[in-house]
Amino acid sequence: MPAPVLQVKNLSVSFQTYAGVVKAIRGVDFDLKKGETLAIVGESGSGKSVTTKTLLGLNAQNATVSEESQILLGEENLAGYEESDWDQVRGAKIAMVFQDPMTSLDPTMTIGKQIAEPMEKHLGMSEKEAFAAALALMKDVGIPDAEKHINDYPHQWSGGMRQRAVIAIALAAEPDVLIADEPTTALDVTIQAQIINVIKAQQKKRDMSVIFITHDLGVVADVADRVAVMYAGKIVEKGTVNEIFYNPKHPYTWGLLSSMPTTSTALGSLHAIPGTPPDLLYPPKGDAFANRNAYALDIDHEKQPPFFKVSDTHEAATWLLDERAPKVEPPVEIQKRQAFWQENFVKEG
Template identity: 75%
Template sequence: MMNDTILQVKDLVVDFNTYAGKVQAIRNISFDLKKGETLAIVGESGSGKSVTTKTLMGLNAENARIAEDSQLIFKGNDLSKLDAKGWQKIRGNEIAMVFQDPMTSLDPTMKIGQQIAEPILKHQNVSKAEAMEQALKLMVGVGIPEPKEHINDYPHQWSGGMRQRAVIAIALAANPDILIADEPTTALDVTIQAQILRMMKDQQAKYHSSIIFITHDLGVVAGIADRVAVMYAGKIVEYGTVDEIYFNPQHPYTWGLLDSMPTTDTKQGSLEAIPGTPPDLLYPPKGDAFANRNQFALAIDHEQQPPFFKVSDSHYAATWLLDERAPKVTPPAPILQRWQHWHDMQAQGV
């Protein structure tokens, strides 16, 4: 299943025209998504994660502009060229989305069962009774207890975790090829987070769907992702399998994200935070956008954007530190520990 590519994003550029000027939200990114896999897109707030996924759903604001040479190839068709009618056939049917806040994603005046049945009625030739029966099965599938008793409940009657399950049921209603999850566990406690993630993996296995999982928390994706794309200031700066990103990270920004994440091996009393703030994308820097926050920055980082350097056939990082002419630097101790773990894994053939 994972040998076939279902989505190819090529040279995506998205700008927003504002009163202050043109915000360069997405600055030439490319990635692909294979059938049956989970691709996690991670990064700080404002890195471009949500704009990327809203672009894939045709949900950007009216002041957004996609560059002419950008391509979003889904099953052989370019999504960037769709009109409103074309998007209505795709959105919620072949590509569905789980939004971040289930309370604002659900209609407070509409019964939850009706909301789950709505995409079924829109995209399938079934009666209302048949749609409600399918909605009931979806409620069972996402782990909603006693669904027959609660199918006529309103959103305010449910907890945050249960509302999130309802939102996932709505997204799965039309059996989409791609499920986009935009930080679906942010407002939930750790126990409910684990349940939601496990349920999403179970549903993925059942429907053979692909998942694009958006988060700012690298810890969340450890057990769900197959591959990871790290975004910063509208660009992908590192791209690899989940093991390569966790145990053999190469970009200093990825080092910073991992160094700020607690693990069972964390020995110091406090976690390290990445200093500074992301750049203003009204005026993006001409060099590496992370240079001013990067303690390992080279002079060239302030002058030229780094290309992608190949680490392995599946692992790439856009950092001048991988250039053969660059000086060798010593990353933080936790990253050295990850590298050692990676070398041990390779030596054992894991």
């Protein structure tokens, strides 16, 4: 198989605060293949955005990336980059679409100029060439009457149109990897679907790799090839989108899926995960989810679980998969999903 476009190995990120050192990311590993979409999901504060900002060197100045961390883009390890080194990566090799398009755009520059600027900087285009290419790219991402609006300012556009402009800026220098950090959060539902379709269409056209950050599992089902589930600064389960949705193994993933309403959800039966995530000033020595986990074993409070292999593409860090663990029945909602998995994937495959 070809080498991954991006490999993240043992990524650990901490923040020095007035209260002490916050261990925000604690040994994260994943890879990204050419042309695929990896979704990283989890509650707010699980470490999704810090992970992806680290891939672009965008964390605050009080952040420290451990010396053992590796962010391999091809053969380059970005983890040791200085600020001046990032100029050749941001936009040119890895680009990002942020949550709020209004705060992502410069209010003093025209939309066309903001799209053209990366082309001038990274592709060596003249101002005239970049302006023409920006106009074509505006049309490509579905901005109507692009010729009429290329000299508009961000405040003149709606949220959905501004997000299309942000996508165009991210694509301008033809990056290998696009990070979409909850790009639909600030938009209404109908516009969300349009923005997702724009990203998918551009990914297919450019054979680009995408990391999609979200807490909305409904979005994940529509965009992802593989899923990594994050909790308390660690990835706790990863697999193909079908494996995570229909055959999940980690109790945290069970909780996330059980809390997602479906057309078959009974009235008054919507599940919520009890409690709150741990304080990463003082990370627990065992499984970080143990205190919120109705299925926790004694060992969960004492020792962090390793990853247990479920299939060649699926693994989960839970002691419930240890051969010595007692057999437990997951929630009813998860049992229904696993029955669907058995009926439609195991029997067919």
